[in-house]
Amino acid sequence: MNQIIGNRLSGEGNRTFRAFDPQKQQWLPLEFKEATPGEIDDAVKLAAQAFTVYKKVPAQQRAAFLEAIATGITALGDELITTASAESGLPLARLQGERDRTTGQLRLFATMISEGSWVNARIDKATPDVRQMQIPLGVTGIFGASNFPLAFSVAGGDTAAALAAGCTVVFKAHPAHPHTSYLVANVIRTAANDTGMPEGVFSLLHGAAIDTGQQLAVHPQLSAIAFTGSFRGGKALYDTATRRAVPIPVYAEMGSVNPVFFLPRALKEKGETLAAQFLQSLTMGVGQFCTNPGVFITPAEEGPFLNTLQKGIAAMPTGCMLTPGILEAYNSGINSLRQAGARLLGAASATAHQASPALLQVNATQVLDNPSLCHEVFGPSSLHISTSSKEELFRLADALEGQLTATIHGTEEDLREYAELVNILREKAGRIVINGFPTGVAVNHAMVHGGPWPATTPAAGTSVGSAAIYRFCRPVCYQDFPAYLLPPELQDENPLGIWRLLNGNFSKT
Amino acid sequence: MNQIIGNRLSGEGNRTFRAFDPQKQQWLPLEFKEATPGEIDDAVKLAAQAFTVYKKVPAQQRAAFLEAIATGITALGDELITTASAESGLPLARLQGERDRTTGQLRLFATMISEGSWVNARIDKATPDVRQMQIPLGVTGIFGASNFPLAFSVAGGDTAAALAAGCTVVFKAHPAHPHTSYLVANVIRTAANDTGMPEGVFSLLHGAAIDTGQQLAVHPQLSAIAFTGSFRGGKALYDTATRRAVPIPVYAEMGSVNPVFFLPRALKEKGETLAAQFLQSLTMGVGQFCTNPGVFITPAEEGPFLNTLQKGIAAMPTGCMLTPGILEAYNSGINSLRQAGARLLGAASATAHQASPALLQVNATQVLDNPSLCHEVFGPSSLHISTSSKEELFRLADALEGQLTATIHGTEEDLREYAELVNILREKAGRIVINGFPTGVAVNHAMVHGGPWPATTPAAGTSVGSAAIYRFCRPVCYQDFPAYLLPPELQDENPLGIWRLLNGNFSKT
Known part of the structure; x- marks a missing residue:
């Protein structure tokens, strides 16, 4: 199989490759030529x-x-x-x-x-x-x-x-x-x-x-x-x-680690439900979403939340990743985290050629000392960061790199008490989610799937x-153009009937 | 004199400098400290x-x-x-x-x-x-x-x-x-x-x-x-x-050379007027505008236009440039053009410490062979490029680098005949001017002062x-925010009464 250049199929090169079926663990038959x-x-x-x-x-x-x-x-x-x-x-x-x-x-x-x-x-x-x-x-x-x-x-x-x-x-x-x-x-x-x-x-x-x-x-x-x-x-x-x-x-x-912050009262009121929902979001699509929650942060008192997570993660199904290379990177990412001092909180039992969902744990000091702990590990693992005070939680939020998303779970009282967290996260992410999970990106007019470096470039x-x-656009300005040279979008009569900023005011006329 | 850092005057450094009065040709008395x-x-x-x-x-x-x-x-x-x-x-x-x-x-x-x-x-x-x-x-x-x-x-x-x-x-x-x-x-x-x-x-x-x-x-x-x-x-x-x-x-x-294209009928009908207006635009502010017309292009038959320009340029006043360095760069820029094969069409007579407006000339082939002829010389000079056919004129336009502005002078018949020129220039410039001059940048909602590289980055x-x-902005998306956390711009009641894209439709409600 070849390149499609306009209407022409072209296969000039000698270098070929094939795709791999990760479910069946076998190379697929079709051969593709790399473009020259x-x-x-x-x-x-x-x-x-x-x-x-x-x-x-x-x-x-x-x-x-x-x-x-x-x-x-x-x-x-x-x-x-x-x-x-x-x-x-x-x-x-x-x-x-x-x-x-x-x-x-x-x-x-x-x-x-x-x-x-x-x-x-x-x-x-x-x-x-x-x-x-x-x-x-x-x-x-x-x-x-x-x-x-x-x-x-x-x-x-x-x-x-x-x-x-x-x-x-x-x-x-x-x-x-x-x-x-x-x-x-x-x-x-x-x-x-x-x-x-x-x-x-x-x-x-x-x-x-x-x-x-x-x-x-x-x-x-x-x-x-x-x-x-x-x-x-x-x-x-x-x-x-x-x-x-x-x-x-x-x-x-x-990519992004999409931090999820759990605030105290929410954890207390519905820690077990949140744990179940979190695991769902974490393992959806074997964790292979750009918006996968790769890091989550809790205050000093977590209540039953962490225990529920620990029990839950052990019971999560393993999953087939997109390619053997991605699976390998996932496993080695987890190993690197452990070598850097993260503790394994729990993991699903291993299956050959499959990714095991896993939870790891560090405290905020470790992350503040070594920010690379928060680098993305693509797949169904998440790093728990425990914080010892509200101030430390804010300091941690402030130390995060740019993200596609940042999420906060909190009751109204939590959210009012931690209002500064929203302010901090607004500088860190393209999308801020309240009481939801970052996975799932609605396709509409108001969505932002982007964020400060290194999530995207440019933000x-x-x-x-x-x-x-x-x-994919830039503005162009037409100065003193005769009507017959103007594109319809800019003609006096507004033949397309579009909204325009006419002498500074929005208008359809 | 020192830095102003917030409310504090600060002068920690040892390196100082002074400004120069280019009219009086003397250093000004005040000493400024460079920031450390x-x-x-x-x-x-x-x-x-x-x-x-x-x-x-x-x-x-x-x-x-x-x-x-x-x-x-x-x-x-x-x-x-x-x-x-x-x-x-x-x-x-x-x-x-x-x-x-x-x-x-x-x-x-x-x-x-x-x-x-x-x-x-x-x-x-x-x-x-x-x-x-x-x-x-x-x-x-x-x-x-x-x-x-x-x-x-x-x-x-x-x-x-x-x-x-x-x-x-x-x-x-x-x-x-x-x-x-x-x-x-x-x-x-x-x-x-x-x-x-x-x-x-x-x-x-x-x-x-x-x-x-x-x-x-x-x-x-x-x-x-x-x-x-x-x-x-x-x-x-x-x-x-x-x-x-x-x-x-x-x-x-x-910066930019802001090419000005003169089309045949316009030159025939009002070549002398255009020449006078061009010299005005060229020498305004001693040519020290980003939008100064540094290059102009004519078709094979120029009529009296070039002769009028030649006479006119000799009579233009010399002018004081912003700094001695800028004057030096202006003179050396003209010398470089001449060394690269440009012919001096005419210049105002020299005055000490002043810039003499100048016109130089090449043909399209020279520019197509050596595009650096069209690099900016900051000041009141312009390079005339003669073309031998409509096709060559289009080819030349197509070979131009990115510009802040591009200008066309033409009658309606010219503009219809050369419609392709507008198309080409739209890809080259941030602003296209018809029958005007690029100097003078209106400050309003529709202005574009920017353009493809190297005029600006990004375009x-x-x-x-x-x-x-x-x-100086980026978009941020608030997902499932409770009302009390939303900024006023995004609250349901639209307390600021602004235009918003509500479910895909512009609305003030």
């Missing part, structure tokens, strides 16, 4: 050509393209789900849900660009007359994540946002699910043809080694990068992109929700 | 402390602070204007206008944050309930520009935007106008005290060498940098900031106009 430097160049050049056409395609037609992708994905039926399951070890039901999320995201962006107000049109009628709107950046290089083979992969949120904005996409498939990637990319190719989009609006490249992505990242015709994955991978792309002759933005979502973006589109 | 590493650290730490308070100050009070700064600047009266003139060589009338622009900017932000809709509140009432708004980034390091000692300096657009957003500011004064900087910083200090702002919301640091700025840029408690100045200076800050352990955004406005920001505030 020439193929990467071809894909970006074709995307750059396509951009000159695609950026002018009216929003209604771009929306139809997104809708056609959604329809095509659904039409793949069981083949997509079973393929993704074989390549990821994820259960069928979970993947069916993820498919619906993926098509839902595409339709959210389709609806939004059809309506049109998202371009943030601003018009100041004066001398000179100036009019601003968001325009697409150009060719985007998007990197698929392993843990959501549909929703954060080929036709996932980044691709949907970039295509909605008017950018063209060169997609670097994650090597753990190349066949799934191929199936979805082929849907996008067909949808592009069926809705009259220019060839090259989307291309798919395979690569098992880091150099495919690096070669893509340095291409002079690339305008932006989106990535979801490890800190190491994201940081490498960030370093490459910021050192180019012409630097480009990198929107990397690099001003979100990779989930409709605001994700702004990562 | 300890003073830089003090200022940022105090700003970080102040941020914990300032970020909670209601918008109405932040607005009162901005208003008080504006009032204070006006109250400085002639002292400010004469001081700025002595330190910059800029005429009094120009500085009076710049002062009004500066106070106008402060008031624009004050009005905007008083109204409140700028926070882009987004509310999705569902399960979970998620609510998003923009929050301030933290401590910002802002670098003053030499060419606008008021409007892009201590209380200029960057400071106004950052303070409006809720960020605290450590300001690195430009060494060419330290006394002007001191006067304005003192106004901000007084305004902060008068309106009850926390000490350290603003501090002023002096430094004549590059290391002051570099030490500021690496401070771990700094959250963002804004800079207006040379490509070299901005690039150095960008490199420093992106290589920190925790990278921070740099909003650097690094998604603007340093002029109300949208400049978003550079």
Whole structure:
């Protein structure tokens, strides 16, 4: 199986790889060719050509393209789900849900660009007359994540946002699910043809080694990068992109430990329930969510909470991780924590080739002395941090690195007493959850899936929700343009009927 | 004269410098101490402390602070204007206008944050309930520009935007106008005290060498940098900031040659008028605007336009530049262009210590072979690029680097025939001007003063106009927050009466 460059299948290279079925513990039969430097160049050049056409395609037609992708994905039926399951070890039901999320995201962006107000049109009628709107950046290089083979992969949120904005996409498939990637990319190719989009609006490249992505990242015709994955991978792309002759933005979502704070009265009132819910959140999807609660913090008196957790964790099922490499990293992450002084609170009993959910424990002093204890261990483990006073709890919160999410469980009295905690966490995370759990990221207009470094770079973006589109845009200002040269979004008559900031006031006229 | 760190004057260092009066060609008497590493650290730490308070100050009070700064600047009266003139060589009338622009900017932000809709509140009432708004980034390091000692300096657009957003500011004064900087910083200090702002919301640091700025840029408690100045200076800050352990955004406005395209019919119909207007724009402020037209392009048949320019340039007055170093760089920039094959079309006669406006000429082939011909020469010179065909003109436009502005002069027939030029330039510039000149940047809601690299980094920001505030913000999402913990912007009752995206629809309820 080969790259999809526009409408062309291309397999020029010699380096091949196969995916691994982690459930069956066997290599899958299909062989994939890694993209060559020439193929990467071809894909970006074709995307750059396509951009000159695609950026002018009216929003209604771009929306139809997104809708056609959604329809095509659904039409793949069981083949997509079973393929993704074989390549990821994820259960069928979970993947069916993820498919619906993926098509839902595409339709959210389709609806939004059809309506049109998202371009943030601003018009100041004066001398000179100036009019601003968001325009697409150009060719985007998007990197698929392993843990959501549909929703954060080929036709996932980044691709949907970039295509909605008017950018063209060169997609670097994650090597753990190349066949799934191929199936979805082929849907996008067909949808592009069926809705009259220019060839090259989307291309798919395979690569098992880091150099495919690096070669893509340095291409002079690339305008932006989106990535979801490890800190190491994201940081490498960030370093490459910021050192180019012409630097480009990198929107990397690099992970997070998503601290959960349990406050005293909540623990007292419903410690056992919270423990059960926490274990549920921790082990959901074998802990392979970006928003998995990898750290939790309690005050001095925990009540029955910790005992319930300890009993509960021993009874949790082991689970199949996405790849053998991820399982290995999980186990070695736990070992590193123990070597660094964390105590094993409890773990599910071991099963071959499966991840055992585990709880570890340190106290706040240990973390304040050694912040690397709070580095992410991807998988179903969580580190308990005990604190001895409210002041220490605040100091610990203040010492945390940037996070995608931060969560507080508390009664009203708790929350009023610990109001400062909300203030501290607002500086640390992109999303703050009260009396809930961080796993589960709603796809809507208000969601933020991003946060201060090292959660993402830059913190001003979100990779989930409709605001994700702004990562692929910049504003342009038209000064003293005659009516016939203005885009419809900025014409006096407001032919699209969109909301605009007209002389400083929101208006639909 | 010393640093202003919060309410404290501090002069710990031994390194001193003085400003130079470029009109009188003499050093000014006041001696300024460069900030020491300890003073830089003090200022940022105090700003970080102040941020914990300032970020909670209601918008109405932040607005009162901005208003008080504006009032204070006006109250400085002639002292400010004469001081700025002595330190910059800029005429009094120009500085009076710049002062009004500066106070106008402060008031624009004050009005905007008083109204409140700028926070882009987004509310999705569902399960979970998620609510998003923009929050301030933290401590910002802002670098003053030499060419606008008021409007892009201590209380200029960057400071106004950052303070409006809720960020605290450590300001690195430009060494060419330290006394002007001191006067304005003192106004901000007084305004902060008068309106009850926390000490350290603003501090002023002096430094004549590059290391002051570099030490500021690496401070771990700094959250963002804004800079207006040379490509070299901005690039150095960008490199420093992106290589920190925790990278921070740099909003650097690094200059531009602001190409002006003259199309055939416009040249034929009013070539002489355009020539006169062009010379006006070129020499305004001795060519020391970021938006100065440093390059202009004509089609094969120029008519009387070039002859008029040639005659006109010889008659233009010479002018006093901001500093001897800038004058030297201007003269050496012209020499470099000539050595690289540019022909001198004409120049004003030389005057000692003054810049002579000059026109140089190359053809498109020379530029396509050697793009560095289009690097900025800061001052009143412009490079004429002759093209031999429409295709060559498009090719040339396509080869341009990123720009703050791009301008087209054409009749309706020209503009329809050259519609592709608008398309090309949209990818090159933050602002496109039709039948005008790029100098003169309106301060309003729709302005974009930014553009693709190397004009600015990143291209998604603007340093002029109300949208400049978003550079100093990031979104945060509140999930399932009880009413008593929500900020007013996100409460159900909408107590501030702001525009919000409520379940996907703009609404004031």
